[in-house]
Amino acid sequence: MYSDKIYNSWKPIQNEKYKQIVKNIDIRPLLKLPTADIGIGSGIFEEFLQKRGIEIKNIIGVDKNVNMIKNQKVKLKNVIADANSLPFKDNIFGFIICLDTIHLIKNVKEIKRVLKNHGYLLLSTFCNRENKGRKIKKIKQQMKDLDLIKEFTIESKEMEIVFLYRKR
Numbered sequence: 001m002y003s004d005k006i007y008n009s010w011k012p013i014q015n016e017k018y019k020q021i022v023k024n025i026d027i028r029p030l031l032k033l034p035t036a037d038i039g040i041g042s043g044i045f046e047e048f049l050q051k052r053g054i055e056i057k058n059i060i061g062v063d064k065n066v067n068m069i070k071n072q073k074v075k076l077k078n079v080i081a082d083a084n085s086l087p088f089k090d091n092i093f094g095f096i097i098c099l100d101t102i103h104l105i106k107n108v109k110e111i112k113r114v115l116k117n118h119g120y121l122l123l124s125t126f127c128n129r130e131n132k133g134r135k136i137k138k139i140k141q142q143m144k145d146l147d148l149i150k151e152f153t154i155e156s157k158e159m160e161i162v163f164l165y166r167k168r
């Protein structure tokens, strides 16, 4: 499939970013909490974590595209759903991961609704030198009711901005 080809070629680029994410954020304790990966796609972040012996059993994958989920090489629970209208009760996830997907979601209130109070949200978005400032501004506006715990930029083959937020 066309999308398989894209995602396989994307994997090494993503893996470089994931290395920086786990270097800068102590993700193990967060993954002990009930976790959702929104826009999980083919689960290459989970594959990366599992290869490093990091526990992924508490993660529920969420994606609207069943073909992406079919490409997953790790065993996970998945829910096929649109992130704009999530089929979960309020305040249930202690940790939400949303990598390279936030720009595709219009109703980001849904992510905040299903995140527990004091729960953590790991967000990332790719960018370039031209649009970096604009992208940071947009995310900060969208997440202004959460506390920003950490923010950093990854300068690998593709530039990435990473945010760790905490719900009040």
Ligand SMILES: C[S@@+](CC[C@H](N)C(=O)[O-])C[C@H]1O[C@@H](n2cnc3c(N)ncnc32)[C@H](O)[C@@H]1O
Residues within 6 Å of the ligand: 014, 038, 039, 040, 041, 042, 043, 044, 045, 062, 063, 064, 065, 068, 081, 082, 083, 084, 098, 099, 100, 101, 104, 105
């Ligand atoms: C760019 S990929 C990122 C995949 C993965 N998070 C990663 O970092 O490798 C975006 C993923 O989000 C999914 N997606 C896009 N819009 C969505 C929505 N509204 N609800 C749920 N999933 C969505 C796509 O199907 C795709 O799998």
